[in-house]
Amino acid sequence: MDDEEQRLLIFMKNKYKNLMEKNEMQLNDNNFMWNKNNQLHFYSLITNDQYAPIYFFWAKKSNSNKLTILDKRKETDKAVFTTLNDHNKLNFLISHKIISKTILNDSIKKSFSTEMFFENTPKVSFSSYIEKLFNKEFKNSQNYLKNQPDVNIIYEKQIFFESNFHFSNLISGIEDKQFIDELEECIFAYNNAKWYLCASGMGGLIEHLMYLTLKNYSNYYRKHGIRLNSILSNRPTAKDYVRGFKQNPIKIDDRKESFINMLFMARNSISHFNTGRTDKSLCNLMMSGLMDLYNDYYVKSKKYKESL
Incomplete structure (x- = not known):
C-alpha cells in the first residue's frame, strides 16, 4: 500500500x-x-x-x-x-x-x-x-x-434542526423568507426520506446563501467601483459564485474553493441523473456544507452590513 x-x-x-x-x-x-x-x-x-x-x-x-x-x-x-x-x-x-x-x-x-x-x-x-x-x-x-419501534416516528422540524445540524441559528440569522421557505421544503423531504428531492433542493439553497453573502457586501463593492451584477452576471452559475468568493473582501483560499466546488459537484450529479446513489449521506454532506458556508462567510458578511 x-x-x-x-x-x-x-x-x-x-x-x-x-x-x-x-x-x-x-x-x-x-x-x-x-x-x-x-x-x-x-x-x-x-x-x-x-x-x-x-x-x-x-x-x-x-x-x-x-x-x-x-x-x-x-x-x-x-x-x-x-x-x-x-x-x-x-x-x-x-x-x-x-x-x-x-x-x-x-x-x-x-x-x-x-x-x-x-x-x-x-x-x-x-x-x-x-x-x-x-x-x-x-x-x-x-x-x-x-429494537424496532411499533410505530413510525415523524421527527419534528425543530428537533431535526437542533439535534442534527443546529439550523436554529441559521433560521434566526437570515431574514429572507424565500430562503427559509426553501430550507423548510428540504427539511420536509429529508424527514420523509426523499433523498433525491432534498439533495436537489440543497443545491439551490447553497447558491442562494452565497448570493445573500455577496449581497451583504454591496456597499464594499460600490466603494471600489464594482457592481455585484458584474461578478455574478444576469444568470449566475456555480463558477460565478465561487469567483465572487475568491475576490475581496471574502477571498477564499484554494482549499476552501475545493470544498465549495465539491458541494456543487454533488449538486450537479444529482441534477443531471439519479441512479439510486443519492441517499441520506449525500444530503448530510450538503447540509453540513450549508452550515459551514453560513458560519464561515454569511455571519461575517452580516456583521459587515450591520456595522455601516
Whole structure:
C-alpha cells in the first residue's frame, strides 16, 4: 500500500469502530464483517460515469487489513462503458482485461457499493461507504430487529434542526423568507426520506446563501467601483459564485474553493441523473456544507452590513 491507501485504510477502520461503539455493538459481533476477529482487503475502483467519476467498493477476507485503489478513469472514458449499468460495467472491465477477475473472486457480497468520486476530498466517499456498509449489517443484526419501534416516528422540524445540524441559528440569522421557505421544503423531504428531492433542493439553497453573502457586501463593492451584477452576471452559475468568493473582501483560499466546488459537484450529479446513489449521506454532506458556508462567510458578511 502507498501512503494514501494507508491513511484511508486507517480512516475507514476508525470510522467502522466508532460506529460499532456508538451503536453499542460488541467489537467481536459476528454480524459485522469487520469485527475485531476479521481482517479485510478492501478494493476501491475509480471509473468514469456519464457525468462524474464514481467509486466501486468491495472487500474480501484477508490475513491483514489492506486497501487497494485502482484508478481506471482513463480506460473507461468512453460512452460504450459509461452508458452501462453497474453490473455490466464490471463485466466490461473484466472482459476487456482492464481488471483481473481474480480480484473479484471470493468477494463479500454485502460489501459491494458505489459512491461518488471527489478528487480532493476522498474521505467523503470512503466515510459514506463505511456508513452504508455498517447500516446494512446493523439492519440484519438481532439488535436492530429487537429494537424496532411499533410505530413510525415523524421527527419534528425543530428537533431535526437542533439535534442534527443546529439550523436554529441559521433560521434566526437570515431574514429572507424565500430562503427559509426553501430550507423548510428540504427539511420536509429529508424527514420523509426523499433523498433525491432534498439533495436537489440543497443545491439551490447553497447558491442562494452565497448570493445573500455577496449581497451583504454591496456597499464594499460600490466603494471600489464594482457592481455585484458584474461578478455574478444576469444568470449566475456555480463558477460565478465561487469567483465572487475568491475576490475581496471574502477571498477564499484554494482549499476552501475545493470544498465549495465539491458541494456543487454533488449538486450537479444529482441534477443531471439519479441512479439510486443519492441517499441520506449525500444530503448530510450538503447540509453540513450549508452550515459551514453560513458560519464561515454569511455571519461575517452580516456583521459587515450591520456595522455601516
